[in-house]
Amino acid sequence: MAALSRTTGKPTAPEPGLNELEHEVIEFFVRLADLLGQPRSIGEIYGLLFITEESLAFDDIMTRLNLSKGATSQGLRQLKTFSAIRTVYVPGDRRDHYEAEVELKKLATGFIKEHLQPHLDTGAARVTRMEQMAARMPGPGRRHAQSRVVKLKNWQNKGRKFLPFVVKLIGG
Amino acid sequence: MAALSRTTGKPTAPEPGLNELEHEVIEFFVRLADLLGQPRSIGEIYGLLFITEESLAFDDIMTRLNLSKGATSQGLRQLKTFSAIRTVYVPGDRRDHYEAEVELKKLATGFIKEHLQPHLDTGAARVTRMEQMAARMPGPGRRHAQSRVVKLKNWQNKGRKFLPFVVKLIGG
DNA sequence: CATTTTGTTCATTTTATATTGAACTAAATG
DNA sequence: CATTTAGTTCAATATAAAATGAACAAAATG
Numbered sequence: 176m177a178a179l180s181r182t183t184g185k186p187t188a189p190e191p192g193l194n195e196l197e198h199e200v201i202e203f204f205v206r207l208a209d210l211l212g213q214p215r216s217i218g219e220i221y222g223l224l225f226i227t228e229e230s231l232a233f234d235d236i237m238t239r240l241n242l243s244k245g246a247t248s249q250g251l252r253q254l255k256t257f258s259a260i261r262t263v264y265v266p267g268d269r270r271d272h273y274e275a276e277v278e279l280k281k282l283a284t285g286f287i288k289e290h291l292q293p294h295l296d297t298g299a300a301r302v303t304r305m306e307q308m309a310a311r312m313p314g315p316g317r318r319h320a321q322s323r324v325v326k327l328k329n330w331q332n333k334g335r336k337f338l339p340f341v342v343k344l345i346g347g
Numbered sequence: 348m349a350a351l352s353r354t355t356g357k358p359t360a361p362e363p364g365l366n367e368l369e370h371e372v373i374e375f376f377v378r379l380a381d382l383l384g385q386p387r388s389i390g391e392i393y394g395l396l397f398i399t400e401e402s403l404a405f406d407d408i409m410t411r412l413n414l415s416k417g418a419t420s421q422g423l424r425q426l427k428t429f430s431a432i433r434t435v436y437v438p439g440d441r442r443d444h445y446e447a448e449v450e451l452k453k454l455a456t457g458f459i460k461e462h463l464q465p466h467l468d469t470g471a472a473r474v475t476r477m478e479q480m481a482a483r484m485p486g487p488g489r490r491h492a493q494s495r496v497v498k499l500k501n502w503q504n505k506g507r508k509f510l511p512f513v514v515k516l517i518g519g
Numbered sequence: 520c521a522t523t524t525t526g527t528t529c530a531t532t533t534t535a536t537a538t539t540g541a542a543c544t545a546a547a548t549g
Numbered sequence: 550c551a552t553t554t555a556g557t558t559c560a561a562t563a564t565a566a567a568a569t570g571a572a573c574a575a576a577a578t579g
Binding site for chain 1: 566567568569570571576577578
Binding site: 225228327330345 | 398469476
């Protein structure tokens, strides 16, 4: 029942439970995470930070979402790698605090760089290999094989032109 | 070693194994499937149909990819629902035959309609609910809550304008 | 410098998802 | 109309991915 922590003198975490809006927002981001092939804990953490006004410490996040230390640690790390959250300094508290990056352009750019671009790159390497394979195929099937590889290469090129464009479009 | 099936008189499946190009192409699509959150069998089936010149029957696909009946059946069904493959009629064979749709625009459109659009739609409903929740929040946090919901709504709108544009862009 | 706080790592467990395959339906064949 | 062929369905199983939590490291505190 104490409203202040005995050790720190700071207010304890607002509530272990989530209010209805927090719940709805977090669910939204859990679905989005799933759509993007990310673990649900990523969506939970980002969602909580997105809707919370104050920055939150590791422990707050873990407690309010009922996550394990491991999941919290890895989730925060992952979110940092694509700049979806940032750490902020809170005077008088030695723990790191986190807040959400809410600018769509930055989020999209970070995610693309981290998760989409690498696939495009390895894809390009694959297509190059395919071209060589197709070129040294025995007679009858070669024409068709080569035409399909060209098709893939075109897709690849469209993707390459496309991604930067997406970012620009989202920004404006 | 017979080159013709004893029962049907038709040539047997070209090879149970895959040549190096087939292998590479299929791996490409398996990765893509994974990126898009689809089961690997979907990628395998599409990849095989993409690189194969002739249309293939259910049984060919199952045999060459070492898939179970169930996975083959469900994979083909799923690929049909977003128009990534189509059935073609082969005279003198009562089995359905399949071939890949290789036009990127059609693939993208089908996939978006089937897998992305629904998320946007339920997302919109969620945001509407959030607006109501935010509006009836107790004093101090309401301003912030509402501003965040507005942000989400803007994202949503961008997404809605964005998808059709993507399709157009991919087409040309 | 012993102790507490803060967070990370990673082997194990859990959970979610995809795959399998036997039982089934429906249609064609003879 | 009995039998074979073609394909679907779905309960059981296998697989892959994420979450857990105990052991650990690093830094701050007193």
